[in-house]
Amino acid sequence: ASAWGADIELAKKSTLEEILKRGELRVGFEAGYMPFEMTDKKGEFVGFDIDIAKEMAKAMGVKFVPVNTAWDGIIPSLITNKFDIIMSGMTVTQERNLKINFADPNIVVGQAILLAKKHEGVIKSYKDLNDSKFVVTSKLGTTGEQAVQRHIPKCTYKSFETETEAVLEVINGKADAYVYDQPNCVVVMAEQGVGKLVFLDEPFTYEPLAWAVRKGDPDFLNWLNNFLRQIKNDGRYDRIYNKWIKS
Numbered sequence: 436a437s438a439w440g441a442d443i444e445l446a447k448k449s450t451l452e453e454i455l456k457r458g459e460l461r462v463g464f465e466a467g468y469m470p471f472e473m474t475d476k477k478g479e480f481v482g483f484d485i486d487i488a489k490e491m492a493k494a495m496g497v498k499f500v501p502v503n504t505a506w507d508g509i510i511p512s513l514i515t516n517k518f519d520i521i522m523s524g525m526t527v528t529q530e531r532n533l534k535i536n537f538a539d540p541n542i543v544v545g546q547a548i549l550l551a552k553k554h555e556g557v558i559k560s561y562k563d564l565n566d567s568k569f570v571v572t573s574k575l576g577t578t579g580e581q582a583v584q585r586h587i588p589k590c591t592y593k594s595f596e597t598e599t600e601a602v603l604e605v606i607n608g609k610a611d612a613y614v615y616d617q618p619n620c621v622v623v624m625a626e627q628g629v630g631k632l633v634f635l636d637e638p639f640t641y642e643p644l645a646w647a648v649r650k651g652d653p654d655f656l657n658w659l660n661n662f663l664r665q666i667k668n669d670g671r672y673d674r675i676y677n678k679w680i681k682s
């Protein structure tokens with residue numbers, strides 16, 4: 436073989452080749468984060484990320500294989516090859532980006548607040564919650580948790596394993612506020628909040644959400660970014676966005 440051929444042999448195989456050979460795109464996510472990924476009444480995975488993942492598999496000509504994974508182990512699971520890609524509403528943070536690569540952001544969100552109804556008109560922003568007498572909830576290992584710790588350091592923070600539990604704590608009167616990604620707060624407010632919660636919907640952080648892949652795989656990243664640009668401009672992204680994301 437020529438020197439050129441040897442170079443190609445030495446190069447690490449792209450996940451893209453593995454996906455095509457396998458005939459399956461294995462997508463890692465954690466269901467429970469409405470409206471991005473959740474389980475419907477029939478037990479099927481649905482949501483914004485799920486629909487885009489299906490579109491992605493279709494564009495590759497392979498089968499979509501969902502891999503529901505606990506949030507706190509999702510990055511190690513990607514690194515140890517339990518699936519090919521994380522599509523789970525993950526915020527691009529510099530800390531995560533040291534361990535994994537991100538495609539270009541597919542949506543930009545920020546943290547918003549669902550407040551117990553009794554604080555209506557009194558608490559107007561996250562700044563008003565910065566007192567130890569207020570109990571604020573969010574989810575373990577998320578940017579919601581990070582935002583509370585960084586921007587509301589004096590509150591009494593209570594961490595939960597799931598979004599559902601963190602919301603219920605406020606609905607049941609045991610906490611004063613739930614801090615989480617704005618699109619999630621929109622859905623929670625509409626489905627469970629009427630008459631019980633107040634929505635402070637102005638995001639107070641900047642959070643690009645993106646698909647994550649293992650490091651050292653420029654071929655896969657290149658495919659993903661071109662796929663994203665295409666669906667953003669040919670109507671597929673808008674159709675999926677309008678179906679799931681309400682403002």
Ligand code: ARG
Nearest residue numbers: 465468523524525526577578
């Ligand atoms: N955007 C937030 C973060 O990256 C929350 C994402 C939670 N996703 C999920 N599928 N539970 O930390």
